[in-house]
Amino acid sequence: MITSVVKPRGITSHDVVNEIRKITGERRVGHGGTLDPFAEGVLVIAISRESTKKLGEILLGADKEYLATIELGKTSSTGDPEGKIQETTGNSALRKITERDVENVLNRFRGQVTQTPPVYSAVKVRGIPAYKRTRAGEKVTLKKRKVFVKELELVEFDPPLIKLRTVVSSGTYIRSLAEDIGKALGVGAYTKELIRTRVGSFLLENSKTLQELKKSL
Incomplete structure (x- = not known):
């Protein structure tokens, strides 16, 4: 079954x-x-x-479809709400970000993109999941990989939160995608909520x- x-x-x-x-x-x-x-x-x-x-x-x-709520202006040690959250940008900088700014950045993340998996992930490093090595205090360096973002749509713009709908290839990390989008906007970001709507x-x-x-x- x-x-x-x-x-x-x-x-x-x-x-x-x-x-x-x-x-x-x-x-x-x-x-x-x-x-x-x-x-x-x-x-x-x-x-x-x-x-x-x-x-x-x-x-x-x-492929897989997700709805992701991303918080701008903050980063997380794990890329999600369970990690150590750090504020990276003040409210004044966030207020300057427009919906058009976000749309322009999203254009750069459609199609084939290169991303680095989170160190808190199940990617194996010499036979052991990266998250286990990281929790044990090891410094983990993961190789970049090419993934494919088939669809990436801004569903909601309500700074500091934005909601995205995306369809991605297997092996794509939404936490990494969110962090890369935050870097491209110059304010940092992490994935606050994530719903997988299709596999x-x-x-x-x-x-x-x-x-x-x-x-x-």
Whole structure:
């Protein structure tokens, strides 16, 4: 069985997998693409040994859609609300940023872009996730990678907050995209809220909550 569930904010993707194991009694449960604890939305789940083997093939090349709320004028050590937040720009500088300024910067981040994954990420460094090395006090340097931003749309402009809708290739980090947009605007930024609304053909509106999944089985 391959389906999609709604990961709630505040828990890890692995927590969701563990909960589904309890609900179904099936040990072979996997997910297709980690969502950070602060994020919510579509998490594709494979239940059974056969399904977990097929999951990678089904999601191969699948793009992902997100709604991201970005706060300008502040940065975060983790790129999200869970890190150490630091103010980088005063209100006077933020007031000077116009909607046109944001639109002009967004034009630079459509198509193929180069980004550096966050040091607080699951990217492996010599076999160990970068976030584990970073938490252990190691200085982690990750290689830049090319990703593809298929769509990038300004949905809401309400400084210091802006809301973006974006469709990206697999492997794209929205936290890195937000930080790069903040740098391009000259004020810094971090991702305050993140909702994944689609993974390939799996849509948020068709995804079950964990409670709904439990009732349906």
